[in-house]
Structures are given as C-alpha cells and as structure tokens.
Amino acid sequence: MCGIVGAVAERNVVEILLEGLKRLEYRGYDSAGVALLQNDGTLTRIRRTGKVQELADAVAEGAALGSTGIAHTRWATHGGVTEANAHPHFSTERVAVVHNGIIENYVNLKAQLKEKGYTFTSDTDTETIAHTVHEELKAGKPLLDAVQSAVKTFHGAYGTVIMDKEDPSRVVVARSGSPLVIGLGLGENFIASDQMALLPVTRRFIFLEEGDVAEITRRDVKIFDKDGNAVEREIIESNIEHDAGDKAGYRHYMLKEIHEQPTVVRNALKDRIDENGLTVDVFGQGADEIFKKVQHVQIIACGTSYHAGMTARYWLEQYANISCNVEIASEFRYRKSVVHPNSLLITISQSGETADTLAALRLAKELGYMSSLTICNVQGSSLVRESDLAFMTRAGAEIGVASTKAFTTQLAAFLMLTLALGKENGMTETDSKAIISALHSLPAKLEETLAITGGIEDLAEEFADKNHSLFLGRGDQYPIAMEGALKLKEISYIHAEAYASGELKHGPLALIDDEMPVIVVAPNNELLEKLKSNVEEVRARGGIMYVFADKDAAFAGDETMRVIDVPHCEAAIAPIIYTLPLQLLSYYVALIKGTDVDQPRNLAKSVTVE
Ligand code: G6P
Numbered sequence: 001m002c003g004i005v006g007a008v009a010e011r012n013v014v015e016i017l018l019e020g021l022k023r024l025e026y027r028g029y030d031s032a033g034v035a036l037l038q039n040d041g042t043l044t045r046i047r048r049t050g051k052v053q054e055l056a057d058a059v060a061e062g063a064a065l066g067s068t069g070i071a072h073t074r075w076a077t078h079g080g081v082t083e084a085n086a087h088p089h090f091s092t093e094r095v096a097v098v099h100n101g102i103i104e105n106y107v108n109l110k111a112q113l114k115e116k117g118y119t120f121t122s123d124t125d126t127e128t129i130a131h132t133v134h135e136e137l138k139a140g141k142p143l144l145d146a147v148q149s150a151v152k153t154f155h156g157a158y159g160t161v162i163m164d165k166e167d168p169s170r171v172v173v174a175r176s177g178s179p180l181v182i183g184l185g186l187g188e189n190f191i192a193s194d195q196m197a198l199l200p201v202t203r204r205f206i207f208l209e210e211g212d213v214a215e216i217t218r219r220d221v222k223i224f225d226k227d228g229n230a231v232e233r234e235i236i237e238s239n240i241e242h243d244a245g246d247k248a249g250y251r252h253y254m255l256k257e258i259h260e261q262p263t264v265v266r267n268a269l270k271d272r273i274d275e276n277g278l279t280v281d282v283f284g285q286g287a288d289e290i291f292k293k294v295q296h297v298q299i300i301a302c303g304t305s306y307h308a309g310m311t312a313r314y315w316l317e318q319y320a321n322i323s324c325n326v327e328i329a330s331e332f333r334y335r336k337s338v339v340h341p342n343s344l345l346i347t348i349s350q351s352g353e354t355a356d357t358l359a360a361l362r363l364a365k366e367l368g369y370m371s372s373l374t375i376c377n378v379q380g381s382s383l384v385r386e387s388d389l390a391f392m393t394r395a396g397a398e399i400g401v402a403s404t405k406a407f408t409t410q411l412a413a414f415l416m417l418t419l420a421l422g423k424e425n426g427m428t429e430t431d432s433k434a435i436i437s438a439l440h441s442l443p444a445k446l447e448e449t450l451a452i453t454g455g456i457e458d459l460a461e462e463f464a465d466k467n468h469s470l471f472l473g474r475g476d477q478y479p480i481a482m483e484g485a486l487k488l489k490e491i492s493y494i495h496a497e498a499y500a501s502g503e504l505k506h507g508p509l510a511l512i513d514d515e516m517p518v519i520v521v522a523p524n525n526e527l528l529e530k531l532k533s534n535v536e537e538v539r540a541r542g543g544i545m546y547v548f549a550d551k552d553a554a555f556a557g558d559e560t561m562r563v564i565d566v567p568h569c570e571a572a573i574a575p576i577i578y579t580l581p582l583q584l585l586s587y588y589v590a591l592i593k594g595t596d597v598d599q600p601r602n603l604a605k606s607v608t609v610e
Contacts, residue, residue, distance in 0.1 A: 352381020
C-alpha cells in the first residue's frame with residue numbers, strides 16, 4: 001500500500017528517497033512523487049503515475065536537488081490514479097505533505113478550509129492535512145506546534161510527514177493508525193513507513209507509537225506522545241537481511257520465496273524444537289504460565305494469514321483438545337462477539353501492520369481477552385509491540401505481494417503452538433510424538449515437494465486460458481484449497497473458488513463442465529475415501545480434474561483426471577506440503593498469462609488502511 005520516505009541531511013537526498021521508494025514498490029502502488037527543499041528555500045515537486053522508475057527518470061531529467069525531502073508511493077483510495085492526486089500535496093507552495101491512511105472527516109475539513117479561502121487541486125483527503133497545517137503556520141506557530149494542533153482536528157488514520165518551505169532544516173511527522181519508523185544516521189536522519197526503505201542508509205530505528213508527533217532535524221529527533229509530553233522511544237538495531245535488488249537468479253521474488261521455504265521453515269524451527277518437543281519459552285516469557293490457563297483460542301487475521309488460522313483450528317481442536325474460533329479481522333472488529341472465559345486472542349500477520357488485524361487486537365483488549373499472542377514476521381511491528389506474547393516466524397523479508405513463505409512458516413508456528421497448548425490439555429503421547437517427528441521431517445519434505453515442479457509447468461499450460469476454477473479439499477486441506485484459490489486469483493486473475501468437497505452437491509456441482517477445471521488436494525488421510533466419492537461426482541458430470549495426491553492414494557488418471565504425485569508425508573504436516581504445488585501452479589499460470597507476478601494489479605502487500 002502507500003509508502004513514505006523522508007530525509008533531512010547535508011547531502012542531496014534525491015537518491016536516498018528514490019531508492020527508498022523502489023524498496024517499497026513491493027507493497028503495491030499506482031503513482032509516485034517527491035518534493036525537495038534546498039537551503040536557498042527552493043521547493044521542487046515531481047510526480048508521476050506508474051512506476052517509480054518513471055519518477056526517477058523525470059527527476060534525473062530535471063536534475064532536482066535538495067537536502068531535505070519527502071517522497072511517496074500512492075495506492076489510490078480517494079480520487080483516481082492521476083498526477084494531481086499523487087503525493088506530495090502542497091498548500092500554497094509553502095507546505096508539502098505525504099500521507100498514508102485516510103482522513104475520514106476530510107469532507108468537513110475541506111468545506112471549512114474552502115471557506116477560509118483555500119483552493120483544492122486534488123480529490124484526495126490528504127490535501128486537507130497540507131492546508132490545515134498551513135493555517136496553523138499562518139498563525140505564527142513553528143512547524144512542530146502547527147502539526148500538533150492540526151492533528152487534533154483529524155479523524156481516521158495517518159502516518160504523515162510535513163515540510164515547511166520556510167524552515168528547510170526539519171520535517172515533522174505524526175503517526176496514528178499508519179506506521180512510521182525513524183531511521184537514525186550520522187549527521188542525517190530519516191523517516192519511512194517501513195524500515196525496508198531505509199536499510200541502505202541505517203540499521204538504527206525508532207518505531208513511533210500511536211499518537212506520536214516527532215520533529216526530525218539532521219542532528220536531532222524529538223518525540224512527543226499523544227498528550228504532547230516529550231518521550232524517549234527505544235532504539236532498535238534491525239537485523240533484517242534484505243537486498244531489494246536481489247532475486248538470487250530467480251525470475252520473480254515470488255519464485256525465489258517459494259524456493260526459500262525449506263530454509264525458512266528450518267529457521268523457524270531452529271532452537272525451538274528438539275526430539276523431546278518444544279524448548280522452553282518458545283512463545284515468549286511467561287507463555288507457559290498463560291497457556292496453563294487457556295480454555296479457548298480466538299484467531300484473527302486477514303488474507304493468507306487467515307487461511308493459516310483456519311488450518312490451525314483443525315490442529316488445535318484435533319490434537320490439543322482446545323476449542324478454537326477463527327475470524328476475518330474486518331468482521332470481528334465491527335460485530336458484537338462473546339468472549340469465552342480464559343480466551344487467548346491470537347493474531348497472525350506477515351507484516352504486523354494490517355490495519356484491521358491491529359484494530360481487532362486493540363478491541364480484544366477492551367473486550368477482556370485473557371491474553372494476546374501474535375504470530376508475525378516483522379520484528380518491531382505494531383502487532384508485535386502491542387501483543388502480550390509474540391512468536392517471530394523468521395521467514396525473512398517477503399517481497400512478492402502474494403504471500404508464500406510467510407504462510408508456511410505461520411503453519412509451522414501453529415504446529416508448535418499445538419504442541420504447547422496440547423501439553424496442558426491432555427494431548428496424547430502418540431499425537432505429540434507424531435507432530436514432533438513430522439516437524440523434524442518438514443524441511444526435507446518441502447525440498448522433495450519442490451522437485452515436482454516440471455509436471456506442474458505442463459499443467460499450467462492447460463489451465464492458463466480458463467476463466468474459472470474450483471479448488472476442493474476436506475478437513476485441514478480445506479483451508480489449503482482456499483489458499484490455492486486465493487493465490488490463483490491474486491496473480492493470474494483467474495476466478496477461483498474453494499469448497500470443502502462435502503459441500504459440492506449443495507451448489508457448485510451446477511457449475512461443472514469442461515471449461516471449469518477442478519483442482520483437488522488429496523493426501524492419504526482418513527477422509528480419502530470420502531474425497532474419492534466427491535471426485536467421482538465431478539467426473540460423472542464431465543468435469544476436468546487435476547488431483548494433487550499422495551502416491552499411495554491410488555488415484556487412476558485418465559483423460560478427464562490428471563494426477564500429480566506429491567511425496568508421502570506425515571498427516572500433521574500435509575497441509576504445509578500440499579501448499580507448495582498450489583503456489584507453483586498459480587505462479588506458472590501467471591507466467592503464461594504474462595501478469596505482474598510480484599505486484600499484481602490493485603493489490604498491496606501491507607494493507608495499512610481499512
Ligand atoms: C494483503 C496481502 C496478502 C496478506 C494480507 C494480510 O492482502 O496482499 O498477501 O495475506 O494482506 O496481511 P498480513 O501482513 O496481515 O499477513
């Protein structure tokens with residue numbers, strides 16, 4: 001989604017800003033812009049729709065310079081994709097603003113500002129920030145005070161950075177609902193919406209908290225909390241390893257990330273599990289004590305992370321004997337729900353910044369959940385900071401918008417959680433041993449599974465000209481079918497629906513014909529025979545099937561049913577294993593269709609607005 005980069009330095013910051021924007025491209029955007037202040041008071045702005053490279057070319061052509069600057073990638077919410085709507089927005093050539101989030105009361109603010117004589121040149125909500133700050137500056141306030149006063153009038157979400165042409169030595173930033181991180185340099189300081197943007201210039205970060213306003217100069221950073229009190233925030237040394245330009249020889253980040261899964265899952269398990277089970281405190285200090293009291297689990301997430309939660313529900317109820325509900329964050333946060341006694345709230349998120357998930361966590365605290373745990377991939381993210389317990393999935397930076405390795409590490413985390421909660425709830429020795437042994441075998445099984453790529457490439461050829469598809473699974477493979485359908489939709493733009501195969505005859509059978517490929521995930525488990533009956537129902541109606549099946553499942557392929565062998569694995573890890581061929585299928589279909597695999601149209605990596 002939208003990205004922000006800002007810098008206050010002695011040197012020209014143009015390259016830093018553009019490199020930062022390039023590093024945020026993966027989050028999804030449709031236009032980009034930069035504004036620069038020179039010490040002589042010149043304010044320059046360049047904006048372009050399309051890719052950051054087009055902006056970079058325009059900046060190079062204009063030989064733009066500046067030692068204080070702000071830059072932005074915009075993902076349209078209010079107002080179409082036009083240069084006039086791209087950020088930075090100005091107020092009377094004096095104030096420049098970039099903004100992530102939505103100012104929900106912008107219609108009222110706009111009316112009031114128009115009455116005061118301000119002219120609007122865009123359809124965005126952001127322009128109201130520029131004019132409101134300008135109005136405060138006109139009253140003679142310094143920029144910091146002006147921003148502190150202005151934010152009091154905003155409802156909604158913002159991560160915003162503001163420059164005043166009459167004071168090129170600083171930027172002022174404000175955070176409420178949309179993340180901002182300050183990067184500390186030597187004789188220069190930075191601001192961004194994501195630490196990734198600043199990794200070439202610093203590894204020292206301060207994550208702003210809700211309601212913070214900060215003033216950033218070359219030599220100094222002053223932070224004030226929501227009540228205006230000066231506060232110190234912790235400085236965190238980032239250990240993220242990521243070179244945004246490095247696809248390690250793969251054609252796309254997504255393919256690289258698919259192939260990284262054996263390694264990152266190995267990392268996720270490292271030092272956390274041995275042959276006897278979990279090593280202590282895997283879920284954070286005090287987790288053991290909390291887990292002893294947990295009687296119910298409520299999982300909240302969005303997108304792919306939601307599918308990890310759906311899978312976890314099968315495991316927690318089957319193996320750990322603990323009741324579990326799973327809900328999409330945007331639903332949970334806006335409905336009245338009943339809190340079970342001694343409930344643990346679990347959020348799952350790759351980014352740790354998804355607006356709905358974060359809002360759900362905050363609501364859960366008000367509702368009286370006993371404790372909160374987040375399963376997350378980004379250290380220092382909002383969900384990690386605001387949850388009682390945090391489990392880091394260690395998947396490394398995930399750049400492809402369609403989540404792959406983050407998902408499989410989330411699933412590995414949930415199997416470990418199943419062991420931890422199962423220990424307190426009478427999990428059988430047999431189940432416990434089976435999960436431990438399955439987890440130990442997991443990285444090698446993932447490697448083996450990736451080796452079946454060839455067959456999937458052929459299959460993708462048959463698939464690519466279809467407009468619709470149906471994914472079927474049963475039990476803990478039903479969420480995997482949902483995830484397979486989501487991957488195909490996201491990157492190949494083919495309509496894909498997932499069904500629990502027992503539901504086939506309650507509707508989707510009506511859709512079956514030879515133009516509607518049906519993908520079936522079929523490990524050799526206790527539901528296999530039932531699944532085979534469902535397959536026959538499709539076959540009898542002339543459907544074309546692609547069955548990903550355990551070698552021992554004995555599916556006989558023919559002209560209407562292509563069978564793709566998946567290595568045999570233990571039941572507990574089958575959902576993780578069967579995810580991989582479905583990821584590869586959607587990747588190869590997208591390649592054939594020629595879509596933008598890493599940055600699919602209209603989608604964003606980190607959804608920081610509702
Ligand atoms: C976006 C991304 C998805 C992701 C979802 C939830 O829609 O495109 O890949 O699954 O957000 O994100 P989170 O960071 O909370 O896992």
